[in-house]
Amino acid sequence: MSAIAVGGWLAQPLRFYQASIGKKIVMAVTGAILFGYVVAHLLGNLQIYLGPEQINDYARFLHSKPGLLWGARLVLLASVVLHITASVQLWALKRRARPIAYVKKEDLGASYASRTMMWSGPIIAGFIVFHLLHLTTGGAGLPFRELDPYHNVIYGFRIFWVSAAYIVSMVLLCFHLYHGLWSMLHSLGMDDERRRPGLQRLAAGFAIFIGAGNISIPVAVLLGLVR
Amino acid sequence: MNLTLHVWRQKGGGSEGRMVRYEAKDVNPHMSFLEMLDVVNEALTARGEEPIAFDHDCREGICGMCGFMINGVAHGPQRGTTICQLHMRHFKDGDELYLEPFRAKAFPVVRDLVVDRSAFDRVIAAGGFISVSAGSAPEGNSVPVPKDDAEKAMDAAACIGCGACVAMCPNAAAALFTGAKIAHLARLPQGQPERYRRVRGMVAQVHQEEFGHCTNMGECEAVCPKGIRLEVIALMNRDFLRAS
Amino acid sequence: MTLDARCPSGPVETRWQRRKFDMKLVNPANKRKFQVIVVGSGLAGASASATLGELGYNVRCFCFQDSPRRAHSIAAQGGINAAKNYQNDGDSVYRLFYDTVKGGDFRARESNVYRLAEISLNIIDQCVAQGVPFAREYGGTLENRSFGGAQVSRTFYARGQTGQQLLLGAYQALERQVATGQVRMFPRTEMLDVVVIDGRARGIVTRDLTTGKIESHMGDAVVLATGGYGNVFYLSTNAKGSNATAIWRAHKRGALFANPCFTQIHPTCIPVTGDYQSKLTLMSESLRNDGRIWVPLKKGDPRPPHQIPEAERDYYLERRYPSFGNLVPRDVASRASKAECDAGRGVGPSGYGVYLDFTESIGRLGRDTIAERYGNLFEMYDRITGEDPYTAPMRIYPAIHYTMGGLWVDYHLMSTIPGLFVIGEANFSDHGANRLGASALMQGLADGYFVLPYTLGDYLASTKLEKVDAGHSDFRAVENEVVCQIKRLLEIRGQRTVDSFHRELGKLLWENCGMARNASGLKGALEAIRGLREEYWQNACVPGTGEEFNQSLEKAGRVGDFFELAELLCYDALERNESCGGHFREECQTPDGEAQRDDENYSYAAAWEFRGVGQTPALHQEHLSFDYVHPSQRSYK
């Protein structure tokens, strides 16, 4: 853990990052960006209930602004990379911090979600890759038509295992956010004893909203409510 | 009552350790946990074996010297209680108990259940103080401190430095301990001049000592014998952010 | 040997000021050339180490715990006195001085006590500035309470954890010096001897408790801040590790030991429940404000308390002291409980306990009021005993709590070995035969922050010290003795555990040199202790080796010293044919059973000189004169 000797303007951010709290804050900020994206994306996705025109127009609108699209993609990509890098580093730190495991260990305060962040996170990452191949590039070998997300979504989700994969991933996302959102507020120092119950409820609410909102789509397709 | 104990035995820092099984017979429910171990140790000593080493001093729950894991919980099953204040009436005949030392890279085992927590001292030395040399203090009442602030500062200052938070944390993080000291001093007017310097110094030292990172799991809060709350960690994070 | 206390003369109010001016100063540039050894990191040791570090001395500080923050001072609950008169209730430095001399039953030095009262003001300022979270009024000013029967509210407190907070303040100041390199901290290191070269203390020999390594540390002066010796009684409210080894070994090297028999017994502790009992827990005295103390009239009454009708209860304090009732002073309350229990009327499994009953006050004031006043104490009681004091009366019994005696020091806190200073509970200086509540913390911090830094400087500035290093032959010789002593303990390989010896020793002392003492009991105890000591050195069982972390060995060394100290306690108690403060000689009581002091013959501090193990020690007297507070007999009838 020796300090890297870097002069000039880089030194300060590096020192910041070297402290584990610095990494945490990076996690939180990138997590927040990703969360923002997921919320926006959900709102976009829910337009599917408004019929093919609505969502396809939306997609065409987005694709008609390459600057905006690529800008957003870059920010997202950077966030994912930083988020994952920090999480892997923190995870490595944790392994080092307790080299000998307990023979017996209970969990008292930690929620299931908080204990499984390092499972839910990577699975979500895997999901994203699959998801991009499925709906963005069409490389997943599933029904795909350029700039017709309505078609892609409906025909994709009619395949049971695809829907199942989405649903499982969304449940994990819900877990990830259930702990992640409150944790993010806590990491950024916005939590205190008085606000905690409220913040935790808020985080849970958002997590469930996002999980349920997304899950509703494959479920609706499978039930034939959206066709 | 009779109990079965599985105790981590390790001769010294460098040597290998293992769990060893002991029987504790005729345990009186009024004994404290450490008194129960005293009796086990008396029997071991009389048999010419080496007694189980464990740290303790005040036996009143205030010095922070005692502490190990009982069945995977730091300080054992009774919330808000150090091991020295835990009594045998909370156990029942036939219980099987696993006693292990606090485990963290930053807390190397000294012997059996004894660990070295001097990392905590170094974290305090890195900024957990107010720089005021003897003789330079102003009149005690010259700076009023709102009652609420004093109470909140006291809540955080109650930390006994036992290390249970680290032991219990899945990441072996020292966030609760460090946050408690930062919060204690940040909540008082006297602590303001060095507020941000302090948090920078202490956080850097925590890292140097190779504690893990906090992922807000809340295990620490659940075992803290002095009821230190997670909010001290949020305060530390906030101050660290401002300090950077 | 003549004992020169070096007290200043003249008006008591200016003695310390004048002495400070007369003292020699060490040139700032020279301070770093001096090495000071401080043994102990309690209030006294931590404050001294921090302050000496701030001044620029090189300090080495030692403690046996794993961190300096764990010193036994951490356990003090009640508070710390200071004559701030914030409550405008008539307090003053003079009143605190007066109360302390009187409370000490006229066996303390006026000069010292006045200085203590004067410095109490600075202590509060210093601690507030360090961030000690004292209780506050809504207006933000410091709050006080009245403590231990004082008529003014001068006690500052931080919840029930005053000692903890004050110690953390001192500890943090100490760590600040550790970070600058001015102080080097040696935790888990036990001092086993002091090294005296050419008549001056020049260092110590220690054992690293983790590795067993024996080491020498050179110093230009040595400060002992190692706390009290209450654990000689085995069961006490002290921490398990508290011991007399440092002061005892210094005593054996020539430092006189003063007033060893002045020990304080606290009436409200949780009673012993069985042979396994390892220590006793104090319950705040304030409980006696609302609780009524009683025992069943019938001996060995097996009924649970609520089945014993009023007519068959004896509220013995209310009966014997109608005007003070349950609020009689600590020593009186303690002796009365002992008398009841000795007569067979004690309660609880061991028969050594009396009831402290809140039924009446709960009825009168309501459960909520009682909970508000004593909630945390009730909870603590419940945690330890598993009984709910709201529904069943508490059981209490007295326990050893504090030792007023200690190494003899002069006004400069220097022992009879030049260069060996003794501060805090380890010395005998300020409390006479009885300490007032909330005054020990005050004394520890006064010594460490504000007295020693001056007097130590004066010693260094006015003494020409030869250069020595830890390789000096005298160091080698002492190291050798230490190693031999350890070897001797390890080679006994006897049948009996060290704890069982210690328990027996404690019982002997408690029964014969505890709350009440008499000549024949003391003589018997001296015999018995000697016998037990001899058995100890033949039959103690100390497993393991010296080259490892070995808690049995640590204990064995300490208990070995307790044996010798116990004898001295008895000698001192036997010699003092009067009752004063914590020392009650059954032969010396007024017709109605109260303590009878003898100022004519015993107005002195008894300073004992060691003359060999098993040898009768030699008594030296420091006569005490009272120019300001004139001796009067205590009365509370």
Ligand SMILES: Cc1cc2nc3c(=O)[nH]c(=O)nc-3n(C[C@H](O)[C@H](O)[C@H](O)COP(=O)(O)OP(=O)(O)OC[C@H]3O[C@@H](n4cnc5c(N)ncnc54)[C@H](O)[C@@H]3O)c2cc1C
């Ligand atoms: C339960 C309880 C409650 C109390 N409440 C109050 C109160 O409310 N108000 C009040 O004024 N007083 C109170 N007192 C008394 C007061 O706490 C003590 O007298 C005081 O704290 C002693 O401080 P000290 O610095 O002299 O010693 P300690 O705090 O006992 O420190 C001794 C130090 O010496 C070290 N040491 C000892 N031997 C060796 C050795 N051989 N080698 C190396 N290091 C050694 C230890 O490691 C420790 O650091 C209370 C005492 C008890 C037991």
Ligand code: HEM
């Ligand atoms: C490989 C992928 C991922 C991994 C390994 C991962 C892992 C983690 C971990 C370990 C945390 C730390 C929790 C904490 O410190 O309390 C975390 C937090 C978080 N993650 Fe992820 N995650 C991944 C992907 C994602 C994605 C895709 C999103 C968004 C949809 C996301 C959103 C969040 C949020 C909002 C937080 C809270 C930040 C904080 O705790 O400070 N994560 N993640």
Ligand code: HEM
């Ligand atoms: C049922 C839930 C979801 C549906 C129906 C859905 C649908 C879509 C569709 C149709 C696209 C393609 C848009 C286009 O290229 O025109 C898309 C892109 C994308 N989705 Fe989703 N999505 C879902 C859940 C998620 C989740 C949970 C995440 C992240 C954790 C996510 C991340 C992305 C990303 C990163 C893209 C690429 C955006 C880009 O083109 O830059 N999606 N999604």
Ligand code: SF4
């Ligand atoms: S925060 Fe709690 S658990 Fe951690 S060291 Fe302090 S008292 Fe112990």
Ligand code: F3S
């Ligand atoms: S359990 Fe560990 S992860 Fe943080 S909240 Fe407590 S330090």
Ligand code: FES
């Ligand atoms: S022994 Fe002091 S806290 Fe347990």
